Amino acid sequence: MSTLFISDIHLCAQNSATTASFLHFLRNRALDAQALYILGDLFETWIGDDDPNPLHHEISVALQILGQRCIPCYFIHGNRDFLLGKRYAITCGMTLLSAPQVMQLDGLSVVILHGDTLCTDDSEYQNFRRLVHQRWRQRLFLSLPLPLRLRIANRMRAKSLHVNAIKTYDIMDVNTQAVMTLMAHTGAKVMIHGHTHLPAIHRLPGARCRVVLGAWHRHGSVIEVTATSVKLCEFSVKTTDYS
Numbered sequence: 001m002s003t004l005f006i007s008d009i010h011l012c013a014q015n016s017a018t019t020a021s022f023l024h025f026l027r028n029r030a031l032d033a034q035a036l037y038i039l040g041d042l043f044e045t046w047i048g049d050d051d052p053n054p055l056h057h058e059i060s061v062a063l064q065i066l067g068q069r070c071i072p073c074y075f076i077h078g079n080r081d082f083l084l085g086k087r088y089a090i091t092c093g094m095t096l097l098s099a100p101q102v103m104q105l106d107g108l109s110v111v112i113l114h115g116d117t118l119c120t121d122d123s124e125y126q127n128f129r130r131l132v133h134q135r136w137r138q139r140l141f142l143s144l145p146l147p148l149r150l151r152i153a154n155r156m157r158a159k160s161l162h163v164n165a166i167k168t169y170d171i172m173d174v175n176t177q178a179v180m181t182l183m184a185h186t187g188a189k190v191m192i193h194g195h196t197h198l199p200a201i202h203r204l205p206g207a208r209c210r211v212v213l214g215a216w217h218r219h220g221s222v223i224e225v226t227a228t229s230v231k232l233c234e235f236s237v238k239t240t241d242y243s
């Protein structure tokens with residue numbers, strides 16, 4: 001039995017191939033898992049649990065199947081869906097976790113997080129993150145009419161795409177010192193995160209490693225942890241054949 005980790009699926013109504021692939025994953029591969037951890041950016045954007053988007057209902061119904069099979073599902077917020085709240089999590093049967101979260105898997109100490117907080121060289125983003133994580137701003141935003149919230153989110157996405165095109169990859173990747181500090185602080189042997197869309201297994205000093213999930217664009221990405229291994233797997237989003 002394995003514990004599965006995924007992130008950065010970026011579900012949205014416009015990308016039906018990714019939705020189909022994710023539903024296939026939930027109805028097949030995930031049913032053999034011991035637990036499923038979603039490490040943020042499940043959705044392209046989240047503007048409130050009261051958004052009547054039919055995709056949200058479709059995904060919650062599919063996630064409920066895990067609960068019915070006694071497969072726990074956990075969710076850590078990403079930078080796109082940090083407003084996903086308890087109300088939606090309950091309809092999915094997901095447990096919301098704060099990050100970073102340290103867990104023991106068959107005696108292996110693992111720290112999990114979305115990954116955006118490790119990108120400390122991107123000071124512009126970290127400032128933006130601090131602002132939008134203020135509770136009062138979030139409450140104010142969530143009290144606005146849905147069409148206005150959607151317009152603001154679209155403006156933010158457009159601005160983000162624009163500034164990301166100018167930023168270097170180095171700035172948008174994780175900061176090595178931030179990684180080492182968190183590993184030392186938590187005592188974890190393995191770190192699992194997403195966000196950077198740069199799937200890889202990075203060996204670190206002291207027999208430790210950092211495993212990075214990919215985004216579900218052309219390929220799906222999943223990390224499987226068993227009692228004996230930590231594997232990063234990619235599969236075609238169209239056929240969902242595992243490799």
Ligand code: LP5
Nearest residue numbers: 079080124125128132137138141153155156157159160172
């Ligand atoms: O998301 P991605 O991969 O493109 O880039 C991220 C960082 N960008 C973001 C912004 C999100 O994409 C926007 C999400 C909208 C969520 C829903 C609305 C919630 C509103 C809540 C209000 C309380 O996270 C990007 C990083 C990149 O990852 C790599 O790490 O670089 O960071 C930025 O783009 C931040 C910019 O550097 C500065 C922020 C510009 C936003 C200005 C907003 C103006 C909108 C005005 C509306 C009135």
Ligand code: MN
Nearest residue numbers: 041078079195
């Ligand atoms: Mn992200």
